[in-house]
Amino acid sequence: MSATGSDAIREPALVRYSAIAVAIAFLGLSVVVPLASVLVQAFGQGAGRFLAALREPETWAAIRLTLLTAAISVPLNTAFGVAAAWLIARYDFRGKGVLTTLIDLPFSISPVIAGLIFVLLFGRQGLFGPLLEAHDVQIIFAVPGIVLATTFVTLPFVAREVLPLMQSQGSNEEEAALTLGASGWQVFFRVTLPKIRFGLVTGVILCNARAMGEFGAVSVVSGHVRGLTNTMPLQVEILYNEYNLVGAFSVASLLTLLAMVTLVAKKLLERSKAVRR
Numbered sequence: 001m002s003a004t005g006s007d008a009i010r011e012p013a014l015v016r017y018s019a020i021a022v023a024i025a026f027l028g029l030s031v032v033v034p035l036a037s038v039l040v041q042a043f044g045q046g047a048g049r050f051l052a053a054l055r056e057p058e059t060w061a062a063i064r065l066t067l068l069t070a071a072i073s074v075p076l077n078t079a080f081g082v083a084a085a086w087l088i089a090r091y092d093f094r095g096k097g098v099l100t101t102l103i104d105l106p107f108s109i110s111p112v113i114a115g116l117i118f119v120l121l122f123g124r125q126g127l128f129g130p131l132l133e134a135h136d137v138q139i140i141f142a143v144p145g146i147v148l149a150t151t152f153v154t155l156p157f158v159a160r161e162v163l164p165l166m167q168s169q170g171s172n173e174e175e176a177a178l179t180l181g182a183s184g185w186q187v188f189f190r191v192t193l194p195k196i197r198f199g200l201v202t203g204v205i206l207c208n209a210r211a212m213g214e215f216g217a218v219s220v221v222s223g224h225v226r227g228l229t230n231t232m233p234l235q236v237e238i239l240y241n242e243y244n245l246v247g248a249f250s251v252a253s254l255l256t257l258l259a260m261v262t263l264v265a266k267k268l269l270e271r272s273k274a275v276r277r
Helices: 013-043 047-054 057-090 096-108 111-122 129-134 143-153 156-169 172-179 184-213 216-222 232-241 245-276
Strands: none
Touching: 013 047, 013 245, 047 057, 047 245, 057 096, 057 143, 057 156, 057 184, 057 232, 057 245, 096 156, 111 143, 111 216, 143 216, 156 184, 172 184, 184 245, 216 232, 232 245
């Protein structure tokens, strides 16, 4: 006679408490202690020193560039993710498997390698380098290169959140709306979008978090030009290497705060989704 669900998870108290203690200890050492250390280092000399570190011209420029990069790459990936998910979920076509694989490609390639690919394509000695130089267009070691690299590494997030929803919900409601005379845009905004809105918002949140925290690919294409091409993660590295610990941990704490806000927003969204069901 097979055990029920409650019987299957009924273990001796010692086993349960030991497993809980190990999990808490692991999370404490790997998550809580590092985060607490960042905050202690950032505010160790007072809130005034923390705010002054963030107001440094180069740090402020890094913050602005990070926000600008996210403001460009996130909408681009949102539009691409929804379009790609719609195409894959609603149509059968030759190359569908290839498109699905390409969407997942940034997950399997090291961000450093991704940055190197852009250098080999758009750098001065790259494939398109002479053409770009002839037209006085600079991509590598400039803002366009940072946006390209960030867009590439964050490409799968929206598509991978929206695609399973579209595939599981089917297309019956869209077909019914079309039969009743709705246009394509009306079907999308009034039928499809409400059904995928939770997945879409989750994908946007995750995409934005990764865009602001990306280091590897951006480090390769930025050139580390102070005040011009350093994002917040790169600024943390520079300040730390210069032994400006307060400045480095101040920027790191700001990134930590953004990550925590992202996590809270994701949890609230999941709770709202569960309540609506």
